[in-house]
Amino acid sequence: MKFTAMSFTCPSCGAPQKFSPTKGMLVCEFCKRETAIDPKNQPIMEYSFHQALSNLEAEESKPIEKEVSCKKCGSSFTLTPYSFSSNCPYCDTPAITDFVQELTPKSMIPFKVTQKDARSRFEKWVKSRWFAPTAFKKYLDGNESLTGYYLPYWTYDSDTVSQYTGLRGDVYYVTVTKTVVENGKQRNVRVQEARTRWTAASGTAYVNFDDVTVGASKSVSRAILSALEPWDTTQLLPFDEKYLSGFEAEEYSIGLDNGFEFAKTKMYFKIEQKIRYQIGGDKQQIHSVNTQYNNTTYKNILLPVWTASFKWNNKTYNYAINALTGKVVGERPYSPTKIFFAILGASGVVGSVFYFEELKVWINGLMVGM
Numbered sequence: 001m002k003f004t005a006m007s008f009t010c011p012s013c014g015a016p017q018k019f020s021p022t023k024g025m026l027v028c029e030f031c032k033r034e035t036a037i038d039p040k041n042q043p044i045m046e047y048s049f050h051q052a053l054s055n056l057e058a059e060e061s062k063p064i065e066k067e068v069s070c071k072k073c074g075s076s077f078t079l080t081p082y083s084f085s086s087n088c089p090y091c092d093t094p095a096i097t098d099f100v101q102e103l104t105p106k107s108m109i110p111f112k113v114t115q116k117d118a119r120s121r122f123e124k125w126v127k128s129r130w131f132a133p134t135a136f137k138k139y140l141d142g143n144e145s146l147t148g149y150y151l152p153y154w155t156y157d158s159d160t161v162s163q164y165t166g167l168r169g170d171v172y173y174v175t176v177t178k179t180v181v182e183n184g185k186q187r188n189v190r191v192q193e194a195r196t197r198w199t200a201a202s203g204t205a206y207v208n209f210d211d212v213t214v215g216a217s218k219s220v221s222r223a224i225l226s227a228l229e230p231w232d233t234t235q236l237l238p239f240d241e242k243y244l245s246g247f248e249a250e251e252y253s254i255g256l257d258n259g260f261e262f263a264k265t266k267m268y269f270k271i272e273q274k275i276r277y278q279i280g281g282d283k284q285q286i287h288s289v290n291t292q293y294n295n296t297t298y299k300n301i302l303l304p305v306w307t308a309s310f311k312w313n314n315k316t317y318n319y320a321i322n323a324l325t326g327k328v329v330g331e332r333p334y335s336p337t338k339i340f341f342a343i344l345g346a347s348g349v350v351g352s353v354f355y356f357e358e359l360k361v362w363i364n365g366l367m368v369g370m
Helices: 049-056 115-127 222-227 256-279 336-347 353-368
Strands: 002-004 017-020 025-028 066-069 076-079 083-087 094-096 147-182 185-215 248-250 283-312 315-322 328-330
Touching (some): 066 083, 115 328, 185 222, 185 283, 222 328
Antiparallel strands (some): 017 025, 083 248, 147 185, 147 283, 283 315, 315 328
């Protein structure tokens, strides 16, 4: 599918302008002309979840490769599926295209953390990783750079009503006689022993949720998307393409309905806490929970992230920095050799090669679980 890219040119010299997190406005790369982004006086709206689902029932979402024509140099290039903002690979001019997905972002949080600051935070994070291979710690000594990405997220509001059954456990103590051995002799002692009295419990828990965020991208792992939280959605601004200029951005690849299933999992933790509080006692058992989700609404939003990746031993490790808070998250490689010699040093054992194979197995298991 062919698209003509949108870009923003400098009023003074005609060169491309890109969004600057430091200035909070468009800045020309050549003459440094600054152009303010006029705020849009639009409220951040919530949209009916069930109405949107009914409208999307007949729609089948498919990744579409976009053939883009650069507005500045006229070159053609292809964006990756779901991408709608990038830079021309020939002249580096920002290229923003139309959306393909039915639901489009109506709000976003612009980049607050600069690439320089993100890189500094990432360097500190890398250097703090114990037992990382030397190649990992030298990673940023080269020309590798972080990529600025606006990732799609869903937010969900819902008023939940949960019917539950379970047991309340109240601890009480009884005095019992036990036989103990002291100095080779047996004797009876009286001790307090804890017991639990279980009684049936049931009820209704009401929990209201506001802006439960769920990453809607398949290009970043679920673990990283979750670890980037929390997001302060009070800082959302109405969507404006000018904030995208110079950054990558993509549409959702995890649908509205599937996103809500992830949201339900996140909601359940708070629902469970409420149920346990209502059951009371010293211990609780929850046997069944039946939750209704009422007045459910959603937003499709874009959130700013700096990303990087590191390849070592034929495996790629991915990293991300929350470009609102500066939080760094990601996977990390382990150096079996460093761990091996650290254990040798700690134990004072030299030449214990016998344990090395077992250590490698443990490390491989640890890396698989990352």
